[in-house]
Amino acid sequence: MTMTPEQAAWFADTFGKLTANIGKAVLGKQDxxxxxxxxxxxxxxVLLEDAPGTGKTSLARALAATVDGTSSRIQFTPDLLPSDVxxxxxxxxxxxxxxxxxxxxxxxxxxxDEINRASPKTQSALLExxxxxxxxxxxxxxxxxxxxxxxxxxxxxxxxxxxxxxEAQLDxxxxxxxxxxxxxxxxTEILAGSSVRNSASRVAPIATTKAIADMADLAxxxxxxxxxxxxxxxxxxxxxxxxxxxxxxxxxxALAMIxxxxxxxxAQGRNFVSPDDIKQLALPVWQHRIVLDAEAEFxxxxxxxxxxxxxxxxxxxxxxxxxx
Numbered sequence: 647m648t649m650t651p652e653q654a655a656w657f658a659d660t661f662g663k664l665t666a667n668i669g670k671a672v673l674g675k676q677d678x679x680x681x682x683x684x685x686x687x688x689x690x691x692v693l694l695e696d697a698p699g700t701g702k703t704s705l706a707r708a709l710a711a712t713v714d715g716t717s718s719r720i721q722f723t724p725d726l727l728p729s730d731v732x733x734x735x736x737x738x739x740x741x742x743x744x745x746x747x748x749x750x751x752x753x754x755x756x757x758x759d760e761i762n763r764a765s766p767k768t769q770s771a772l773l774e775x776x777x778x779x780x781x782x783x784x785x786x787x788x789x790x791x792x793x794x795x796x797x798x799x800x801x802x803x804x805x806x807x808x809x810x811x812x813e814a815q816l817d818x819x820x821x822x823x824x825x826x827x828x829x830x831x832x833x834t835e836i837l838a839g840s841s842v843r844n845s846a847s848r849v850a851p852i853a854t855t856k857a858i859a860d861m862a863d864l865a866x867x868x869x870x871x872x873x874x875x876x877x878x879x880x881x882x883x884x885x886x887x888x889x890x891x892x893x894x895x896x897x898x899x900a901l902a903m904i905x906x907x908x909x910x911x912x913a914q915g916r917n918f919v920s921p922d923d924i925k926q927l928a929l930p931v932w933q934h935r936i937v938l939d940a941e942a943e944f945x946x947x948x949x950x951x952x953x954x955x956x957x958x959x960x961x962x963x964x965x966x967x968x969x970x
Contacts, residue, residue, distance in 0.1 A: 649867045649917040657864060658915035661687075663852060664712055670848045671708035672701050674832030678825050681930055682709065682797070684913065687862045688905040690820025691776055691796040693761075693934060697803060700825045706757040706797045707849075713793065713858045714851035715754025722764035728771035735784045746783060751775055752790060754855055758798040762808040769815055772796065776818040792859040813893060813937060820902045822934040868908035869918040873963035878903050878924050884956040885932065890942035891952060899935045906931050921962035928953050 649657075661683060668679045682705065685692045694702050703719065710717030720731060733749035750756065751772070761769065775781050779790040798819070800811070816822075828836060878900055886894030895903075907923040929950060936949040 647867055648869045649864060649912065651917055653864060654868075654912050654917040655915050657861065657912040660853070660861065661913040667712045667849055667852050668705070668708045671711075672705045672825070673835055674828045675701070675705075675825055678823055679705070680913065681821050681823050682795075684906055684909045684927075685820045686793055686795045686858070687865050687909040688820055688902070689779070689793070689862055690902060690905065691798070691818060693816070693819040693822040694797060694799045694824060695802050695822065696799060696824045696826065697801060700827060702797070702799050702825060703757060703759070705825065706755050709795070709797075710753075710755040711849040711851060713754065713853050713855055715793065715855045715858075717755040717757070718750035718753040719757040719759060720750050721759050722761050722768070724763060724765060726764045726768050728768050729783075731768065731771045732775070732781045732783055733788075735786075744784075746786065746788065748788070749781075751781065752788070754791070754793055754795070756794075756796045758796055760800060760808075761798040762800045762811055764809065766809055766812065769809065769811065773815065773818065791855075793855060793862065813935075816934045817896055817898055819934060820906060821930045823930050865909045865912045866905070868912050868916075870904060870908065871918065871963070874907075874919050874921060874924065875904065877921055877960070877963050878907075880960050881924065881928070881956055882932075884960055885936055885952060888952055888956070890938055890947050891936055892939045893935075893937035895932050895935050899932055903927060903931050925957055925962070928957060 665679050682692050707717055731749050731751050733747050735744045735746050738745045775790055779794050781788050882895040882900040906927050907919045910923045911919045933949040936952055
């Protein structure tokens, strides 16, 4: 069943209210908030590459408060173990059985702070739960629940003592973006409210976790014309064929684009995906999935320039005006 125009209008209105509510804690960053919400409704995850002190924790807490969900923060360090993330099975002497003690990954919104500071072994503990929303410990599978969103951060400046995220890990992030510093007006407003140390405390819940899960299901019914699907597939293929790339957009990346584009379209009150949705999301959804060869990278070629060339070379189809 395809989303109706009335449902699309309702989705856009609710999406706007959620954005505005989170915006009470993260001032002047509507575009970033919309991207993070898009990832949540598309049931993907977000990688924030940003300097310290830009509001990453406030964004995660405000999002969790808005959807009346739980939140957790994992500070990734070199000595962090996989069990510190997923949880551990412990023998209960009184009950005479093993009991699973859930780790911080079991929350609606999980902030994985400085994820690249943990060892590859610990990073790999996130692979299953980010892909399938479940964790397997000692042969038993535990569901993470819905909604489930990992917001991982890494500092692009300080790289000493860090472990670069492998491509398999990067490919599991639906969106890569940054919050950045606020503009002058927003910074002034932030300073005026400096007496409130926890800006997320200003945010009141306006949606239940069940409502968010239902909205995610609704967004998945947005119509995508076969021509638009072919357009996304062509773009992904061209990133793989570009001579400057060692690795282009994978099939998982193309699927992520369609899921994100459906939410992006519904958030604008449309019940169909247009080629412009693909274009607008190309950079945040695909930039981190492209690996350049050493010569191209040395020559100043970037993933952004590769995507720009591909978007210019591949002709976009004519979008349908409406879907009944």
